[in-house]
Amino acid sequence: MTEMLKGTLEGIVLAILSLRPEYGYEITARLREMGFTDIAEGTVYALLVRIEQRGLVGVEKVPSEKGPPRKVYSLNAQGQAYLEEFWRTWSFLTERLDQLQKGGR
Amino acid sequence: MTEMLKGTLEGIVLAILSLRPEYGYEITARLREMGFTDIAEGTVYALLVRIEQRGLVGVEKVPSEKGPPRKVYSLNAQGQAYLEEFWRTWSFLTERLDQLQKGGR
DNA sequence: TGCCGCTATTCTGCGTTACTATGTACCGGT
DNA sequence: ACCGGTACATAGTAACGCAGAATAGCGGCA
Numbered sequence A, B: 001m002t003e004m005l006k007g008t009l010e011g012i013v014l015a016i017l018s019l020r021p022e023y024g025y026e027i028t029a030r031l032r033e034m035g036f037t038d039i040a041e042g043t044v045y046a047l048l049v050r051i052e053q054r055g056l057v058g059v060e061k062v063p064s065e066k067g068p069p070r071k072v073y074s075l076n077a078q079g080q081a082y083l084e085e086f087w088r089t090w091s092f093l094t095e096r097l098d099q100l101q102k103g104g105r
Numbered sequence C: 001t002g003c004c005g006c007t008a009t010t011c012t013g014c015g016t017t018a019c020t021a022t023g024t025a026c027c028g029g030t
Numbered sequence D: 001a002c003c004g005g006t007a008c009a010t011a012g013t014a015a016c017g018c019a020g021a022a023t024a025g026c027g028g029c030a
Helices: A008-019 A024-034 A041-053 A077-101 B008-019 B024-034 B041-053 B077-101
Strands: A057-062 A070-075 B057-062 B070-075
Touching: A008 A024, A008 A041, A008 A070, A008 A077, A008 B077, A024 A041, A024 A070, A041 A057, A041 A070, A070 A077, A077 B008, A077 B077, B008 B024, B008 B041, B008 B070, B008 B077, B024 B041, B024 B070, B041 B057, B041 B070, B070 B077
Parallel strands: none
Antiparallel strands: A057 A070, B057 B070
């Protein structure tokens, strides 16, 4: 599982952010909700740093009532474009694999 | 793309081998046929070595009319089981991503 | 006041994997 | 004797997710 997540997790997080801006801890919780129960927190934060540095998301610091300030991430235009590219690649992959799974060539 | 292939390519190759035994060069050609045009030969050979060492496939050396002897790989029982596990994980992934793509949570 | 527990973020070292690039070997045709 | 296609192999590099631990801020409780 962990190996199959490589590269995909990034798209998943971007897709989540395309619905609404969220912060790291919240994203992790949402992933767990979705069934990705064993994704390490550290993984998500590292990923967020990466996509921020690549300019796919904007960040806003928001004070929290319970804990240190939250870093709220939101998808920007570049991130949106990247996400669409991700979906194209994903479709390509699923098409090939569906074909394989259905035993045919 | 290259990152999304990680872990997936292994399943793809096992799926190909589940249809019929094949050798490295042939597998590479088949991948290219399928549209994975930029997968390096070295990648496939390295992967074949890995799955052989993990005991997922059997190997038989077969002389070739044109070139060095072929190493023909075939899926064994353990590989079959692993492939099924792979499909389960894959289904899990596609379900979540379909949901995300359809704008839902 | 001091400690615990929860929320929230960050960092380091590690293992796995695919890519690039290169090298080796064997064969048939000219 | 050479060349191109067949077939396999390996060394180095980079990306990514994981485990584990550390840090910071706040509220509640004794």
